[in-house]
Amino acid sequence: MNKSKVEKVNFYSPALGKEMSMLVYLPEGYDNLAPLPVLYFLHGRSGNENIMYDVEINSKADKMIKDGEINPLIIVCPRIENSRGLNSSLICKEVSDSNNIGINLGMYEDYFIKEIIPLTDKTYNTIKDRKGRYIGGASGGGYTALHNSFRHQDMFSKVGGHMPAVELTLEDDDKPFFSGIDVWEKYDPIYIAKNNNIASDISVYLDAGDKDEGKFYEGCEILHKLLIKKGASSQNHIFPGHHSVEYIKSNFEKYLKFYGC
Numbered sequence: 001m002n003k004s005k006v007e008k009v010n011f012y013s014p015a016l017g018k019e020m021s022m023l024v025y026l027p028e029g030y031d032n033l034a035p036l037p038v039l040y041f042l043h044g045r046s047g048n049e050n051i052m053y054d055v056e057i058n059s060k061a062d063k064m065i066k067d068g069e070i071n072p073l074i075i076v077c078p079r080i081e082n083s084r085g086l087n088s089s090l091i092c093k094e095v096s097d098s099n100n101i102g103i104n105l106g107m108y109e110d111y112f113i114k115e116i117i118p119l120t121d122k123t124y125n126t127i128k129d130r131k132g133r134y135i136g137g138a139s140g141g142g143y144t145a146l147h148n149s150f151r152h153q154d155m156f157s158k159v160g161g162h163m164p165a166v167e168l169t170l171e172d173d174d175k176p177f178f179s180g181i182d183v184w185e186k187y188d189p190i191y192i193a194k195n196n197n198i199a200s201d202i203s204v205y206l207d208a209g210d211k212d213e214g215k216f217y218e219g220c221e222i223l224h225k226l227l228i229k230k231g232a233s234s235q236n237h238i239f240p241g242h243h244s245v246e247y248i249k250s251n252f253e254k255y256l257k258f259y260g261c
Helices: 057-066 108-123 140-151 172-178 183-187 189-195 216-229 245-260
Strands: 005-013 018-026 038-042 074-078 093-096 102-105 133-138 158-162 203-209 233-239
Touching: 005 108, 018 057, 018 108, 038 108, 038 140, 057 074, 057 245, 074 108, 108 140, 133 140, 133 245, 140 158, 140 189, 158 245, 183 189, 189 216, 203 216, 203 245, 216 233, 233 245
Parallel strands: 038 074, 038 133, 133 158, 158 203, 203 233
Antiparallel strands: 005 018, 018 074, 093 102
């Protein structure tokens, strides 16, 4: 394979009991390269695996690899639905909040950790340890990336929360996410960082827009200070912009430099 390509992988998820899919970016010359690191990049609540195209991830990676700004890597964008990546219900189902927004309940952490990652490592020429495994995401996907990396520190060496939905208060509309009595604290990145050791060799990148409608820059600042206090390698940025796809798109080259260098 000379040119880069994006493959769509459809598969059945035993954890969720249904068909799911992911998009996988393979860089130019993939067939002739040594095992590559993998970036798992997760979409927000209203998105899907097409964040690969919505943010132009593949074309941005192509240019930066060609220009020598980053090293070649595989990028996986799995579908995680509006789940925040939680193990929230043994039975996969959809409920609606008061704004009639669908919320997906199910074993989404198991789906990602026990199915997506092994499937990727089995199918592609990957570095099969934490040194070559990175995770990031936008909004709800940033929340998922952070809790996955903190809860599975043996699996990831870099994590990015990009305008991550780290909330300082729990609104009534969000309660379907946290129907289990301990689920909120179990998955909240700030709670995890405050009450657990964070490996000093996990590199963390946090950012949010200065006009972020959810004011997620406030949660990023609190989390960043906790991580620094714990001795972790963390950086926190506020860039111009709103809570939007356009914000992620305009800053994605910065993210790739973090993951790909």
